[in-house]
Amino acid sequence: MSTHPVDDATFTKPLIRALHRHVDQLAASIPGPNTHTDHQRRQRIAAAWVYLSAVVAWAEDHALIDVTLRTGLRKVPARFTAGHARPVVALAQAMGKLTIHPATQWLMHPAYNTALHAGTPTDDAVQALGDWWAADAPSLAHEVTSGPPSITGWIIGDLLQAITDERRKGFALAQTPWWVCDFLLDRTLIPALTEFRHERLIRTMDPSAGTGHMLIRTMDYLWEWYTTGRCEPRSAGTTATGGTRVHPQWALPRVVASVDGVEIDPLTAAIARLRCTVYAAHLAHTAGYATGPLRLDSIPRELTPRIGVADSLLLGKVNADTYASAHPHLATLPGASFTGGDWDHAAPAGQPEPTPPVVLGQLDLFDGIAA
Numbered sequence: 457m458s459t460h461p462v463d464d465a466t467f468t469k470p471l472i473r474a475l476h477r478h479v480d481q482l483a484a485s486i487p488g489p490n491t492h493t494d495h496q497r498r499q500r501i502a503a504a505w506v507y508l509s510a511v512v513a514w515a516e517d518h519a520l521i522d523v524t525l526r527t528g529l530r531k532v533p534a535r536f537t538a539g540h541a542r543p544v545v546a547l548a549q550a551m552g553k554l555t556i557h558p559a560t561q562w563l564m565h566p567a568y569n570t571a572l573h574a575g576t577p578t579d580d581a582v583q584a585l586g587d588w589w590a591a592d593a594p595s596l597a598h599e600v601t602s603g604p605p606s607i608t609g610w611i612i613g614d615l616l617q618a619i620t621d622e623r624r625k626g627f628a629l630a631q632t633p634w635w636v637c638d639f640l641l642d643r644t645l646i647p648a649l650t651e652f653r654h655e656r657l658i659r660t661m662d663p664s665a666g667t668g669h670m671l672i673r674t675m676d677y678l679w680e681w682y683t684t685g686r687c688e689p690r691s692a693g694t695t696a697t698g699g700t701r702v703h704p705q706w707a708l709p710r711v712v713a714s715v716d717g718v719e720i721d722p723l724t725a726a727i728a729r730l731r732c733t734v735y736a737a738h739l740a741h742t743a744g745y746a747t748g749p750l751r752l753d754s755i756p757r758e759l760t761p762r763i764g765v766a767d768s769l770l771l772g773k774v775n776a777d778t779y780a781s782a783h784p785h786l787a788t789l790p791g792a793s794f795t796g797g798d799w800d801h802a803a804p805a806g807q808p809e810p811t812p813p814v815v816l817g818q819l820d821l822f823d824g825i826a827a
């Protein structure tokens with residue numbers, strides 16, 4: 457049985473209960489009529505604020521950003537007045553620190569995190585949340601003996617489904633436990649590594665990526681493969697051998713270029729982008745070739761993972777107009793495709809298929825990389 461904190465109900469249940477309590481408190485502080493529909497609206501807004509505060513706490517606990525939430529939001533200077541910023545402003549500023557990297561800029565974007573922009577809780581409710589994170593909440597950084605280290609953000613991936621109910625119900629966001637990911641990868645990726653051991657790049661894809669659980673575990677396996685030329689199964693099976701061992705500096709761009717994800721829900725995808733970016737940088741640090749502390753504002757921009765926001769059942773199968781009528785919000789979403797350009801939609805009826813697009817990320821990543 458796993459003793460990993462993310463599987464330990466004595467750790468997760470009180471945390472989730474406390475976060476729900478703050479969702480209720482923040483929701484009650486948001487103005488609006490006392491109707492059922494408005495209650496749901498306020499709960500959604502409050503959940504967005506509370507959830508992103510958990511992401512901030514995780515980032516602060518791993519020194520990815522400066523600490524403000526874990527000190528109770530009290531040390532943020534006000535911009536235009538003497539004294540300290542209002543708690544709600546201080547929290548928003550702390551959240552803003554998460555968006556510093558090109559891959560993480562979407563976390564507060566109104567098209568990705570709509571509920572966050574739909575209302576503002578009161579300073580008192582936000583200060584109570586800040587006080588709880590400062591004094592009572594557990595650390596989200598933990599040592600593990602097996603399974604994903606806490607720098608993978610596994611806990612913040614799980615908290616998204618635990619705190620924002622409507623996302624879980626609407627899109628079936630019920631993510632795979634890490635040991636089930638490993639079970640699946642042992643039986644799919646490891647045989648594939650053996651079969652394609654002479655390939656310079658192993659390509660993988662999670663077409664319903666969630667917050668990136670499977671992507672993160674895949675990165676772990678591939679890091680081992682590219683840096684050692686072999687990969688041990690995590691649960692059972694035969695070790696893959698015979699790969700070409702490359703220096704970690706060249707292995708990392710290969711890991712990033714090997715892992716693709718598509719996710720239909722923008723905020724869920726934004727969390728996956730954050731997690732995969734941080735984990736790629738963490739791998740560079742563990743290999744000892746990245747210098748200085750691991751901070752979000754110093755992660756190279758090439759470590760941007762390819763995680764698109766799209767309906768993977770329709771993408772490439774229908775033309776752009778049909779796609780836009782099925783998903784108007786996704787069709788106009790900034791940064792939806794990992795290349796930053798447009799998706800490769802199917803040609804309109806009667807017209808020839810377009811030339812396959814160049815995957816810009818892949819080209820950039822391999823520029824100058826030794827074979």
Ligand SMILES: C[S@@+](CC[C@H](N)C(=O)[O-])C[C@H]1O[C@@H](n2cnc3c(N)ncnc32)[C@H](O)[C@@H]1O
Nearest residue numbers: 627629630631632664665666669719720767768
């Ligand atoms: C069960 S979760 C799996 C997440 C992840 N693969 C894992 O193993 O933890 C399914 C995810 O698929 C997403 N999803 C559902 N339909 C989709 C579609 N048509 N295109 C892309 N993503 C979709 C949901 O939003 C949800 O995050």
